[in-house]
Amino acid sequence: xxxxxxxxxxxxxxxxxGSAVAKDIELLNVSYDPTRELxxxxxxxxxxxxxxxxxxxxxxxxxxHGGSGKQARAVIDGLRADVVTLALAGDIDEVSKxxxxxxxxxxxxxxxxSTPYTSTIVFLVRKGNPKGIKxxxxxxxxxxxxxxxxxKTSGGARWNFLAAWAYGLKANGGDxxxxxxxxxxxxxxxxxxxxxxxxxxxxxxxNNIGDVLLAWExxxxxxxxxxxGDQFEIVAPSISILAEPPxxxxxxxxxxxxxxxxxxxxxxxxxxxxxxxxxxxxxYRPRDKEVAAKYAKQFPDLKLxxxxxxxxxxxxxxxxxxxxxxxxxxxxxAQ
Amino acid sequence: xxxxxxxxxxxxxxxxxxxxxxxxxxxxxxxAAMFVHAAQLTWEQFWAIVSxxxxxxxxxxxxxxxxxxxIINGVIGTLLAWVLVRYTFPGRKVIDAMxxxxxxLPTAVAGIALTALYAPTxxxxxxxxxxxxxxxxxxLGITLALTFVTMPFVVRTVQPVLADIPREVEEAAACxxxxxxxxxxxxxxxxxxxxxLTGFALAFARGVGEYGSVIFxxxxxxxxxxxxxxxxxVKLDQYDYxxxxxxxxxxxxxxxxxxxxxxxxxxxIETP
Numbered sequence: 252x253x254x255x256x257x258x259x260x261x262x263x264x265x266x267x268x269g270s271a272v273a274k275d276i277e278l279l280n281v282s283y284d285p286t287r288e289l290x291x292x293x294x295x296x297x298x299x300x301x302x303x304x305x306x307x308x309x310x311x312x313x314x315x316h317g318g319s320g321k322q323a324r325a326v327i328d329g330l331r332a333d334v335v336t337l338a339l340a341g342d343i344d345e346v347s348k349x350x351x352x353x354x355x356x357x358x359x360x361x362x363x364x365s366t367p368y369t370s371t372i373v374f375l376v377r378k379g380n381p382k383g384i385k386x387x388x389x390x391x392x393x394x395x396x397x398x399x400x401x402x403k404t405s406g407g408a409r410w411n412f413l414a415a416w417a418y419g420l421k422a423n424g425g426d427x428x429x430x431x432x433x434x435x436x437x438x439x440x441x442x443x444x445x446x447x448x449x450x451x452x453x454x455x456x457x458n459n460i461g462d463v464l465l466a467w468e469x470x471x472x473x474x475x476x477x478x479x480g481d482q483f484e485i486v487a488p489s490i491s492i493l494a495e496p497p498x499x500x501x502x503x504x505x506x507x508x509x510x511x512x513x514x515x516x517x518x519x520x521x522x523x524x525x526x527x528x529x530x531x532x533x534x535y536r537p538r539d540k541e542v543a544a545k546y547a548k549q550f551p552d553l554k555l556x557x558x559x560x561x562x563x564x565x566x567x568x569x570x571x572x573x574x575x576x577x578x579x580x581x582x583x584x585a586q
Numbered sequence: 587x588x589x590x591x592x593x594x595x596x597x598x599x600x601x602x603x604x605x606x607x608x609x610x611x612x613x614x615x616x617x618a619a620m621f622v623h624a625a626q627l628t629w630e631q632f633w634a635i636v637s638x639x640x641x642x643x644x645x646x647x648x649x650x651x652x653x654x655x656x657i658i659n660g661v662i663g664t665l666l667a668w669v670l671v672r673y674t675f676p677g678r679k680v681i682d683a684m685x686x687x688x689x690x691l692p693t694a695v696a697g698i699a700l701t702a703l704y705a706p707t708x709x710x711x712x713x714x715x716x717x718x719x720x721x722x723x724x725x726l727g728i729t730l731a732l733t734f735v736t737m738p739f740v741v742r743t744v745q746p747v748l749a750d751i752p753r754e755v756e757e758a759a760a761c762x763x764x765x766x767x768x769x770x771x772x773x774x775x776x777x778x779x780x781x782x783l784t785g786f787a788l789a790f791a792r793g794v795g796e797y798g799s800v801i802f803x804x805x806x807x808x809x810x811x812x813x814x815x816x817x818x819x820v821k822l823d824q825y826d827y828x829x830x831x832x833x834x835x836x837x838x839x840x841x842x843x844x845x846x847x848x849x850x851x852x853x854x855i856e857t858p
Contacts, residue, residue, distance in 0.1 A: 450801075
């Protein structure tokens with residue numbers, strides 16, 4: 252009897268002692284759709300990295316994925332994310348504005364406007380490119396069907412739209428009215444507007460609809476990799492947009508949970524050579540010059556416009572193009 | 587002395603209290619919250635949102651396709667219930683169980699499967715293409731998805747009532763010289779109608795609010811194949827919570843009026 256009681260007591264104290272030493276830390280990264288594979292790999296890397304410096308910590312990183320806007324709303328409505336890694340700065344701006352959980356100057360806290368990796372918009376066409384699609388101008392030819400999600404509901408589609416707009420401006424010497432005409436005729440060639448990027452990929456890849464899919468470069472590479480490359484090919488247009496998916500610590504949540512240090516380290520480590528390498532392996536364009544040089548062959552050299560220089564940032568672009576009554580609504584009203 | 591009707595099972599106060607608390611928590615409070623949120627708008631603002639051409643087009647589409655789907659299921663569903671109740675044949679139990687499958691299946695899965703089948707290049711869709719029309723990415727495709735999702739309602743409401751009508755009644759009518767159609771018109775239809783209306787109303791209401799399955803097959807083209815729930819999502823993606831609740835309120839009010847009308851109709855049928 253007594254021995255058993257002592258054994259139990261010893262066991263209990265061992266358990267308590269153990270928990271006092273090993274600190275359980277949970278980190279929640281709320282991200283958007285196509286980063287699933289990227290962060291799976293990166294989380295493993297960061298857990299190892301953190302463990303080396305803090306062997307007593309027991310770190311668990313959870314990741315959540317969905318449409319960028321939906322994910323931002325979840326955080327605004329109270330999902331306790333430590334960090335957000337979304338498709339566009341506009342969504343994190345809203346978390347800052349409506350959720351009041353991130354300071355307004357969040358984008359200045361990390362290098363490169365808080366965007367550790369970038370991507371761009373390319374064309375995915377069917378093998379052999381039967382419709383001979385080389386550039387944006389080919390998309391409005393007779394009989395070409397273009398697949399892109401709805402810019403109203405998809406962050407990725409907003410990059411598509413702006414890339415097309417950039418081409419329309421370039422091709423017409425900067426005439427906005429002509430650019431609008433181009434984009435309008437482009438959207439006449441869109442038979443389906445899915446709500447998200449994954450939906451469009453299903454429409455193009457699985458349902459065999461359309462001749463060209465406007466896609467994030469990393470998504471296009473991923474589709475190639477999964478389909479073995481014998482059904483599709485990537486076409487790089489003459490001009491596109493630098494898609495910048497930014498990251499930020501959600502200060503209010505991280506402070507409440509006492510995870511601010513580790514959350515900051517988590518994002519900073521994305522800029523390290525190891526983090527950049529993982530981004531490049533997952534088909535995101537790295538910011539680090541050395542890693543970029545190493546993977547230069549993988550990414551076609553493109554003329555890229557940027558949201559901040561050419562569109563005045565999301566704070567200007569979102570209401571002008573995508574809010575109710577914006578350019579996107581106008582081109583559909585005119586049809 | 588006042589006479590109180592005392593029911594067999596005691597506890598009127600307790601059960602009513604429970605009902606009210608339950609209804610409040612699950613239904614009334616969330617709906618009231620929506621109305622409160624929409625109340626931030628002035629009448630003019632509210633009216634501007636709900637009378638926008640795009641919203642009206644979506645309203646027509648959502649209620650129209652839901653109505654068609656409910657009518658289709660009203661006819662076919664009654665037929666299904668009839669076959670399942672009145673005939674015994676091998677595999678009847680299996681078919682009976684299959685009726686409920688649209689409820690069990692995640693609606694997104696149903697939507698993706700239907701789209702793959704009925705897209706212009708799909709297994710069934712290609713024949714439609716040959717005949718010169720499209721199913722997926724048109725209102726027809728939306729009606730199809732809604733018909734699938736709301737199929738169980740009419741079957742499951744009509745089935746038990748039909749099973750309770752003794753066969754002898756029909757036989758008696760036939761003996762008295764009624765033709766098959768007359769038997770249906772004067773004997774079966776009046777007995778089935780209240781249950782049928784319930785099933786119809788449920789199918790209709792479910793169809794109006796359906797999002798998951800429709801979104802894949804609709805094509806989501808503004809003014810043409812955009813359903814109301816999608817417009818709500820569009821507003822939310824602009825962080826326009828009040829605009830979204832305004833459309834929500836519109837849907838709720840229209841649905842409530844229609845359901846109320848169906849209920850009144852049912853009353854009139856039941857108490858001639």
